[in-house]
Amino acid sequence: MPPNTLSTPLSNGSVHHEDNQITSIKSEIKSQKRWNEFETDIKWGNATFIFVLHSMCLYSLITFPYRQQFFLLLWALITAHMATFAITAGVHRLWTHRSYKAKLPLRILLATLYYSAGMNRIYHWVRDHRIHHKYTDTEADPHNSNRGFWFSHVGWLMMKKKNIVKQRGEGIDMTDILQDPVVQFFDRNYAKLNTLLTFIVPVFIPIFFFNQDVKWTIMSQIFIRYTYILNVTWSVNSFAHIYGYRSYDKSIRSTENVWVSLAASGEGWHNYHHVFPWDYQAAELKSFIFNxxxxxxxxxxxxxxxxxxxxxxxxxxxxxxxxxxxxxxFIHGKSKL
Ligand SMILES: [Zn+2]
Ligand SMILES: [Zn+2]
Known part of the structure; x- marks a missing residue:
């Protein structure tokens, strides 16, 4: 019979020392979270919505007749690109960072296209992103990448925010956003405009103007396009905070990630962006494909x-x-490689 090491005195004969060890092991076990225990409560509504959406997206991707429905595929790519552009040029580089100024027609265009991405109100997007830059990868960061890939990618949207995130959020100056009439109009009519621009208009156009199939239009627009936009945006918080080079500041977690840049219209040069957040280019690379x-x-x-x-x-x-x-x-770092 193997010895029960926890009840056998240690070689130095110190039973007292062993008791201490048992106590520390017990407290360690107690402090370890079970797989279904989280730091904050789950937002079940969001979690269910995200799960169903991704399941439907997977089903759509598997069953979609790509050759026969090439027009819808193209339409999904164009509308996804327009929404992504509004996220990067609108809520990110314009409203969050004020890296350039935009006249009324451009602000209306950006808000309209942003609302086709099915995300939060502009106010909330900007506030969360300003907190992210101010408290990057700390407990106060809404999508702190130190809490793991999945938390920074999507988990943070399925869980209630920690108190420290809420408290720091209250300290963020949002005066400029509250004074922008375009933002205020769209955010005041969030439910109506979000539904109209994300779920109705992109589906209505191909069906009524181009005589496209209803089922495949819904699948390509609602499930594939929408899920794609969400994941591309989330990738900046996950992939581009974990994988890639840190060419501009090796002491921070954000990285230069070419794949995220290609998918997110130039938003993956994220090490550069965290070092120079006021630069409207958000990168040094200036070509169309990479930015x-x-x-x-x-x-x-x-x-x-x-x-x-x-x-x-x-x-x-x-x-x-x-x-x-x-x-x-790519230029100044070669000698160090
Ligand atoms: Zn970041
Ligand atoms: Zn930013």
């Missing part, structure tokens, strides 16, 4: 709808790269 949002902001600047574009000089970037970067910068 689509910059291309469109430049386009709107050309027609006079965007102005006062803020950016960082190349000399300043180089200085920061050489002092804080991890040596992976």
């Amino acid at each position: 689509t949002t910059k291309f469109w902001i430049d386009f709107f600047a050309k027609i006079g709808w965007a102005y006062d574009l803020k950016y960082v000089t190349a000399q300043h970037v180089q200085k920061v790269v050489e002092t804080k970067g991890d040596g992976t910068h």
Whole structure:
């Protein structure tokens, strides 16, 4: 019979010492959370909605007749890109960071397209993102990536916020958002406009103007497009805070992630963005494919709808790269690799 090590005196004969060990093991077991215990309560409504949406998306992706319904696929890509552009150029670079200014027509366009992404009110998006930048990857960060990939990707939307997140959120200055009549109009009519622009208009157009199949239109727009937009946006908080280079500041968790950049219209250059959040380009790379949002902001600047574009000089970037970067910068970091 194997010895019961927990009841056998240790080699030095100290039973008292063993008791202490048992007590510490018991308290450790007590402090370890079971798989179904979470730091805050689950938002069951959100969790169910996200689960059903992703299940339907998976079913749609498997059964979708891609060749026969090529028009709907194209329409899903175009509408997804327009919504993504409004998230990156609108709620992110314009309303959260004020990295450029936008005239009324552009603000209306951005708010309209943003509301086709089926997300929170603009006010809440901006507030959460400002907290994220102020308290990045700490307990006060709504999607603190130190709590793991899934929490920063989607888990934070399925759980109640910690008190510290709420308290810090109350300290964020939101005056500019409250004074923007476009934001106020859209946020006041959130339920109506969100339903109309996310679930009705993108479905209505192909069915009534292009005679498309109702079932496949709903599947491609509601389940595939919508789920795609959500995951692309969430990827900036998860993938781009965990995987990739830290060319501009190796002491922070956000990274340079080419895949997130390609999917999120140039928003994956996230190490750069956390170091220079006021830069409207949110990256050094300026090509259309790697920074689509910059291309469109430049386009709107050309027609006079965007102005006062803020950016960082190349000399300043180089200085920061050489002092804080991890040596992976595509120009200034080569010598360190
Ligand atoms: Zn971030
Ligand atoms: Zn940001």
